[in-house]
Amino acid sequence: MDWMKETNEQLRHGAFLMVEGNPMTIGWGQFGIIWNKQTFSVYVRHSRYTHELLDHASSFTVSVPKPGTMKDALVFCGTKSGRDIDKMAALNASIFPARFGGQGGFSGCRYHIECRILLRTDLDEHLLEDDALISRYYQDGDTHTMLIGEILGVSEEAE
Numbered sequence: 001m002d003w004m005k006e007t008n009e010q011l012r013h014g015a016f017l018m019v020e021g022n023p024m025t026i027g028w029g030q031f032g033i034i035w036n037k038q039t040f041s042v043y044v045r046h047s048r049y050t051h052e053l054l055d056h057a058s059s060f061t062v063s064v065p066k067p068g069t070m071k072d073a074l075v076f077c078g079t080k081s082g083r084d085i086d087k088m089a090a091l092n093a094s095i096f097p098a099r100f101g102g103q104g105g106f107s108g109c110r111y112h113i114e115c116r117i118l119l120r121t122d123l124d125e126h127l128l129e130d131d132a133l134i135s136r137y138y139q140d141g142d143t144h145t146m147l148i149g150e151i152l153g154v155s156e157e158a159e
């Protein structure tokens with residue numbers, strides 16, 4: 001289960017959430033078991049173009065860079081929107097083909113975690129029991145949607 005450990009560590013630096021060929025950098029995400037399925041959950045603010053793409057998607061893929069790599073691409077995909085620019089073309093990057101029925105990944109990453117969406121739900125900031133989190137994360141009302149994805153399969157890209 002190296003991929004789980006590495007993904008947890010890499011999330012602090014960023015991974016790519018891939019939907020319809022648009023890479024968005026994510027720092028939040030978690031593994032878990034629910035409904036007896038191995039899942040990975042992501043959290044996407046309403047303002048993101050990715051949020052729009054997810055409205056019409058039944059899956060997503062999380063592409064996880066090798067430690068210490070792809071730093072510029074993570075910054076780029078975490079500051080530019082697919083609404084304004086084709087990020088993959090701008091980075092001269094290619095799609096790693098899906099193998100388990102999910103979305104294509106970001107080529108050059110170490111792992112591609114393909115997920116089928118099981119549940120999407122808007123996080124209600126008023127239910128947060130720590131006021132400090134509300135003022136830190138939701139002052140502008142741009143809340144997160146949580147998407148729980150069943151892990152369909154994980155590809156490891158050759159070095």
Ligand SMILES: Cc1cc2nc3c(=O)[nH]c(=O)nc-3n(C[C@H](O)[C@H](O)[C@H](O)COP(=O)(O)O)c2cc1C
Nearest residue numbers: 025026027028044045048049050078079080081082
């Ligand atoms: C390190 C890092 C982590 C991020 N994590 C998230 C996240 O977990 N959820 C989210 O909604 N936005 C996150 N963002 C912000 C989005 O990546 C950013 O707004 C991006 O430009 C959205 O792209 P899109 O409009 O093409 O979807 C993160 C940005 C960075 C730099």
